[in-house]
Amino acid sequence: MTSTPRERKIRFGTAGLLGPAIEDLIHSAPGELADATEDIHPADLAEITEDLEPEDRVVFLNHLATDQAAEVIGDLDPALLKDAVHSLAPSRAAVVLRLMTPDDRADAVGSLDREEAESLLARLSRADREETRRLLAYPDVSAGGLMTPDFVSLRQDETVAGVIERVKGAAPEVETIYALYVVDEAGRLIGTLSLRDLLTASPEASIGEVMRDDFLSASVETDQEEVANLISKYDLLALPVVDAGNRLLGIVTVDDVLDVMVEESTEDVQKMGAVTPLEGGYFQTSFWRVARSRAGWLGILFLGVMFTATVLEFFEETIDGALALVFFLPLIMATGGNSGAQSSTLIIRGIAVGDVEAPDLGRVAIRELFTGLLLGAFLAVIALGRAMWGGQSFGVSMVVALTVVTVVTVGALIGGLLPILIRRVGFDPAVASSPLVTSLIDVVTIVLYFSVARVVLGI
Amino acid sequence: MTSTPRERKIRFGTAGLLGPAIEDLIHSAPGELADATEDIHPADLAEITEDLEPEDRVVFLNHLATDQAAEVIGDLDPALLKDAVHSLAPSRAAVVLRLMTPDDRADAVGSLDREEAESLLARLSRADREETRRLLAYPDVSAGGLMTPDFVSLRQDETVAGVIERVKGAAPEVETIYALYVVDEAGRLIGTLSLRDLLTASPEASIGEVMRDDFLSASVETDQEEVANLISKYDLLALPVVDAGNRLLGIVTVDDVLDVMVEESTEDVQKMGAVTPLEGGYFQTSFWRVARSRAGWLGILFLGVMFTATVLEFFEETIDGALALVFFLPLIMATGGNSGAQSSTLIIRGIAVGDVEAPDLGRVAIRELFTGLLLGAFLAVIALGRAMWGGQSFGVSMVVALTVVTVVTVGALIGGLLPILIRRVGFDPAVASSPLVTSLIDVVTIVLYFSVARVVLGI
Numbered sequence: 001m002t003s004t005p006r007e008r009k010i011r012f013g014t015a016g017l018l019g020p021a022i023e024d025l026i027h028s029a030p031g032e033l034a035d036a037t038e039d040i041h042p043a044d045l046a047e048i049t050e051d052l053e054p055e056d057r058v059v060f061l062n063h064l065a066t067d068q069a070a071e072v073i074g075d076l077d078p079a080l081l082k083d084a085v086h087s088l089a090p091s092r093a094a095v096v097l098r099l100m101t102p103d104d105r106a107d108a109v110g111s112l113d114r115e116e117a118e119s120l121l122a123r124l125s126r127a128d129r130e131e132t133r134r135l136l137a138y139p140d141v142s143a144g145g146l147m148t149p150d151f152v153s154l155r156q157d158e159t160v161a162g163v164i165e166r167v168k169g170a171a172p173e174v175e176t177i178y179a180l181y182v183v184d185e186a187g188r189l190i191g192t193l194s195l196r197d198l199l200t201a202s203p204e205a206s207i208g209e210v211m212r213d214d215f216l217s218a219s220v221e222t223d224q225e226e227v228a229n230l231i232s233k234y235d236l237l238a239l240p241v242v243d244a245g246n247r248l249l250g251i252v253t254v255d256d257v258l259d260v261m262v263e264e265s266t267e268d269v270q271k272m273g274a275v276t277p278l279e280g281g282y283f284q285t286s287f288w289r290v291a292r293s294r295a296g297w298l299g300i301l302f303l304g305v306m307f308t309a310t311v312l313e314f315f316e317e318t319i320d321g322a323l324a325l326v327f328f329l330p331l332i333m334a335t336g337g338n339s340g341a342q343s344s345t346l347i348i349r350g351i352a353v354g355d356v357e358a359p360d361l362g363r364v365a366i367r368e369l370f371t372g373l374l375l376g377a378f379l380a381v382i383a384l385g386r387a388m389w390g391g392q393s394f395g396v397s398m399v400v401a402l403t404v405v406t407v408v409t410v411g412a413l414i415g416g417l418l419p420i421l422i423r424r425v426g427f428d429p430a431v432a433s434s435p436l437v438t439s440l441i442d443v444v445t446i447v448l449y450f451s452v453a454r455v456v457l458g459i
Numbered sequence: 460m461t462s463t464p465r466e467r468k469i470r471f472g473t474a475g476l477l478g479p480a481i482e483d484l485i486h487s488a489p490g491e492l493a494d495a496t497e498d499i500h501p502a503d504l505a506e507i508t509e510d511l512e513p514e515d516r517v518v519f520l521n522h523l524a525t526d527q528a529a530e531v532i533g534d535l536d537p538a539l540l541k542d543a544v545h546s547l548a549p550s551r552a553a554v555v556l557r558l559m560t561p562d563d564r565a566d567a568v569g570s571l572d573r574e575e576a577e578s579l580l581a582r583l584s585r586a587d588r589e590e591t592r593r594l595l596a597y598p599d600v601s602a603g604g605l606m607t608p609d610f611v612s613l614r615q616d617e618t619v620a621g622v623i624e625r626v627k628g629a630a631p632e633v634e635t636i637y638a639l640y641v642v643d644e645a646g647r648l649i650g651t652l653s654l655r656d657l658l659t660a661s662p663e664a665s666i667g668e669v670m671r672d673d674f675l676s677a678s679v680e681t682d683q684e685e686v687a688n689l690i691s692k693y694d695l696l697a698l699p700v701v702d703a704g705n706r707l708l709g710i711v712t713v714d715d716v717l718d719v720m721v722e723e724s725t726e727d728v729q730k731m732g733a734v735t736p737l738e739g740g741y742f743q744t745s746f747w748r749v750a751r752s753r754a755g756w757l758g759i760l761f762l763g764v765m766f767t768a769t770v771l772e773f774f775e776e777t778i779d780g781a782l783a784l785v786f787f788l789p790l791i792m793a794t795g796g797n798s799g800a801q802s803s804t805l806i807i808r809g810i811a812v813g814d815v816e817a818p819d820l821g822r823v824a825i826r827e828l829f830t831g832l833l834l835g836a837f838l839a840v841i842a843l844g845r846a847m848w849g850g851q852s853f854g855v856s857m858v859v860a861l862t863v864v865t866v867v868t869v870g871a872l873i874g875g876l877l878p879i880l881i882r883r884v885g886f887d888p889a890v891a892s893s894p895l896v897t898s899l900i901d902v903v904t905i906v907l908y909f910s911v912a913r914v915v916l917g918i
Contacts, residue, residue: 010673012693043692050814168658177655178637178696195637195654199623200630214469232721233502234471235714237637237696254713255694261720262691282809283822291830294801295837298867301797302838306845308789313849319785326778326785330767330792330901338760342753350741355509363742371750378754379761386765390772408757442789 010041019048026052026059033063042071049084050077050284058087069096074104079284082111085120094123101175102128103148103256106135135250143227144220146260147241147250150174154182154193156208160201167195176253179238182211189217189240189248217242220249225264228257304439308446315450321459324392328383328400329449335379336407336445343368343415351419351429358424361417368416372409380404399456403449410448411441469500478507485515485522492522501530508543509536509743517546528555533563538743541570544579553582560634561587562607562715565594602686603679605719606700606709609633613641613652615667619660626654635712638697641670648676648699648707676701679708684723687716763898767905774909780918783851787842787859788908794838795866795904802827802874810878810888817883820876827875831868839863858915862908869907870900 018040025033037045045064049057049072061069061084073084073096085108088096097105097120109117109132121129131149138144152170154163167177180198182191191211201210217240218227231239231254238251282290312319319326347364350356356364380401387397419429453459477499484492496504504523508516508531520528520543532543532555544567547555556564556579568576568591580588590608597603611629613622626636639657641650650670660669676699677686690698690713697710741749771778778785806823809815815823839860846856878888912918 012673012675041693043694164658171655171659177658196630199627199636214471216471232714232717234500235502235717237713254696254717255691258691258694258713258717258720261717282805282815283819284814287826287829290805290826291833294830295834298794298797298801298834298838299841302790302794302841305790305793306841308793309786309845309849312786312789316782320782323775323779326788327768327771329785329788330771330905331761331764333789333792334764334767334898334901335757335761338757342757346741346749355741355743360742367746367749370746371753374750375754375757379757382758382761382765386768390768439793442793446789 011039012041012044018044019051022048022060023052023056026056026063030059030063033060034065034068037064037068042068043075045072046075046077050080054083057084061087062089062092066092066095067099070099070104073108074100077284078107078111081108085109085112086116090120090123093120097124098128101148102131102135102150103146106132107140110136110140138220141224142220143218143222143224143239143241143252144249146224146227146252146256147220148175148253149250151238151240151248151251152177152180153248154180154207154211156182156184156190156206156211158207159203160198160205160207160210161203163198163207164203167198175251176238179236179251181240181248181251182207183248186245187247189215189242189246191215192240194237215240217246218252219244224260227252228260228264231257232261301439305442307443311443311446315446315454318450318453318457318459322396322453322457324396325399325449325453327390327392328387329446331383332400332403332407332449333442333445335404336411336441339372339375339408339411340415340441343371343412344419345415347416347419348429351423356420358420361420364416364420365413368412369409372412373405375412376405376408379408395457399449399453402456403445403452406448406452407441407445410444414441414444470498471500471503477503478510481507481519482511482515485511485518489518489522492519493524493527496523496527501527502534504531505534505536509539513542516543520546521548521551525551525554526558529558529563532567533559536743537566537570540567544568544571545575549579549582552579556583557587560607561590561594561609562605565591566599569595569599597679600683601679602677602681602683602698602700602711603708605683605686605711605715606679607634607712608709610697610699610707610710611636611639612707613639613666613670615641615643615649615665615670617666618662619657619664619666619669620662622657622666623662626657634710635697638695638710638712640699640707640710641666642707645704646706648674648701648705650674651699653696674699676705677711678703683719686711687719687723690716691720760898764901766902770902770905774905777909777912777916777918781855781912781916783855784858784908784912786851787846788905790842791859791862791866791908792901792904794863795870795900798831798834798867798870799874799900802830802871803878804874806875806878807888810882815879817879820879823875823879824872827871828868831871832864834871835864835867838867854916858908858912861915862904862911865907865911866900866904869903873900873903 076084152174171177178195180193184190191213192215193211238253240248241250242248347356383404384397384401387400423429535543611633630636637654639652643649650672651674652670697712699707700709701707806815842863843856843860846859882888
């Protein structure tokens with residue numbers, strides 16, 4: 001949110017256009033990179049950096065102007081951060097680090113190995129070093145890990161006019177001047193004030209008179225998703241972060257929260273697709289890392305579904321007696337899985353946005369039961385038509401139709417209730433995401449199918 | 460982002476706590492609702508409203524103080540908006556509408572049927588009516604549909620000191636005073652200025668001297684996802700929206716973008732789970748609407764997978780000749796599907812965050828090919844062990860192992876390339892989401908399995 005006035009005119013959205021030109025410069029005249037990139041927005045330079053080959057990236061980051069390099073590294077994909085900081089010459093790294101905002105600096109130092117981090121910290125000023133160490137103590141995904149300690153703090157007895165002058169002076173140093181915080185002698189947060197409130201207040205009034213004492217704050221341990229929900233729900237520009245003694249330690253701004261939301265929604269989607277969340281982008285993550293991340297889930301699902309072979313071996317006689325049942329096996333399995341996936345998607349999302357809660361188990365069960373019966377009956381009619389028209393016996397056709405109703409209903413119930421139950425025992429309901437639910441429903445489906453067949457056909 | 464100072468002290472996050480007490484009041488003493496809710500944040504009141512039974516909701520919205528009702532309706536889940544506006548007595552509806560921000564007001568009127576909307580518009584002032592009509596002309600999901608026309612516009616020849624005074628006066632009326640816009644005589648956007656820039660500039664300077672002429676703007680037609688990406692990438696508080704002649708029409712603020720991001724990520728997740736995106740929450744959407752939304756996708760997938768029955772009928776002889784092949788059919792199908800789902804998840808997300816683009820088709824193909832071969836070989840070893848240990852013949856075991864390698868690779872290729880191809884022809888790559896890809900891969904998998912069996916076993 002820093003927006004210091006600049007002399008130069010910034011060009012936006014030029015990453016795609018300028019990428020190739022910059023690659024040329026890296027190879028032919030790296031000394032010209034600083035001048036050539038002077039008027040490009042750091043967010044675009046970060047995008048260009050991410051698309052470069054690793055060896056080009058090293059040249060690029062070492063030739064940017066140091067203030068640009070500081071902003072670019074602050075904007076970089078977390079997966080590339082370690083290599084980026086690592087690639088800077090040590091003396092340059094210290095200069096760049098000094099120019100970064102405290103939260104970006106802590107992220108950069110935190111990405112390094114312990115030894116490397118310590119040798120870099122030793123090159124910082126005492127104040128910067130201590131601040132960085134303090135920030136590094138908080139987990140990445142907490143309010144403490146997101147916050148910046150650069151905020152404007154006020155005292156109750158200051159006058160509005162005096163504070164306006166002080167805020168003008170502080171503007172270039174702090175993350176935002178739009179949200180201001182009032183603390184007592186012990187540094188405890190006692191009020192907040194927006195710049196808007198300040199400007200519309202009477203100049204002679206004291207801050208204590210005009211501040212709001214109804215405000216929200218997060219503790220350093222608050223999870224980043226909760227911070228994002230609060231800022232988004234109450235339309236805040238920033239949220240103050242306090243310690244257990246209510247002492248103000250920092251603020252989280254709305255722009256940090258936007259990044260968190262992108263990150264969290266990527267994680268959710270990847271969990272559903274049976275991929276361990278990647279920290280970086282597809283091309284930024286190495287082939288081996290992606291393969292390893294996929295192998296884990298694929299292997300687990302494989303072992304889970306392998307149980308279907310055992311179940312089918314058990315029903316060998318039934319299969320042998322009515323081979324036509326096999327023709328509809330994939331159809332029935334897929335349909336049970338799809339029904340479960342639909343329910344789990346709706347419920348997992350409902351839990352995430354706070355619309356479905358643990359005590360709703362019964363209501364969800366009733367709703368999913370009736371939805372399943374209705375949808376199952378609809379599909380059973382189609383299935384019955386297809387089987388009879390395809391020349392199957394009435395018996396086999398009835399088995400197929402009855403099983404479709406059953407598996408759609410059971411699928412809806414499992415998909416709907418599993419996320420709530422998983423949540424109740426304290427895990428992330430997204431664990432009940434499609435592929436896992438599908439594997440479970442696969443086994444259940446096969447058992448149901450051939451059990452119905454045994455009963456109806458008597459084999 | 461409006462934050463007019465209030466006399467009363469607001470309580471935050473009390474929705475869960477107060478919901479039951481409010482329900483009691485609705486039934487016993489609705490006349491006390493206005494006083495009882497005076498100090499509750501509208502975002503919490505909106506949450507309470509969403510959880511009420513429809514008939515209680517009507518009583519509640521008709522008894523809130525009108526200014527609270529205006530904010531609550533503005534914060535409401537879009538799926539409930541129509542019923543909420545509809546439930547207000549006509550004279551009250553006009554008062555509440557007048558108190559809403561222009562963008563919320565347009566959304567509220569836009570939710571109604573044409574006739575009802577017209578009769579409500581007739582009760583507004585001429586200026587409000589025309590403004591609402593103008594905003595309604597833009598699609599919901601465009602910058603025009605998101606923007607508010609309440610912004611501060613400046614002229615180049617004003618002085619900094621004069622503008623500071625003017626901004627103080629405008630503060631209660633406009634959406635934000637932190638982002639200011641400079642227009643020429645024709646209303647064309649020629650510069651922007653943050654309040655921070657303004658406060659740190661020399662009081663005698665003219666706006667033309669201190670404004671930034673390097674700024675980003677969106678056109679009214681710009682898609683909301685693009686608007687969200689720009690605001691998030693460049694850490695903006697607001698983005699100006701202009702018409703084809705570069706005339707400034709409104710601004711989109713960061714808090715609107717947070718809502719858009721929640722909405723878009725819900726949509727993506729629901730597409731993956733084979734559910735037509737719900738506009739409201741799980742419990743807010745009626746049973747019939749959810750069932751209909753699910754029936755569509757479930758039916759399409761059912762018809763798609765039905766093709767597997769035809770394929771299996773075609774291979775009847777092969778199945779009859781080696782019944783054991785059936786035991787491994789679900790395992791092989793699930794594995795091909797999971798591999799495809801992993802790839803499509805990674806690529807769809809990569810496209811969404813701009814990391815994978817259409818020209819990357821070749822790079823993605825090579826990467827997915829090798830990933831598929833590697834993962835396939837890993838699983839084939841497990842499958843071979845299981846089949847042999849389970850007492851199957853060497854021939855059947857080899858068929859299973861060979862097919863696993865093949866389907867994992869083919870799955871990865873289809874899952875990886877399909878989203879890019881769909882994007883190339885101009886559709887949303889999320890269309891290539893798991894269930895559809897899985898259905899396609901199901902059919903391909905069965906054909907591959909029994910073809911390999913025919914060749915290896917000669918039946």
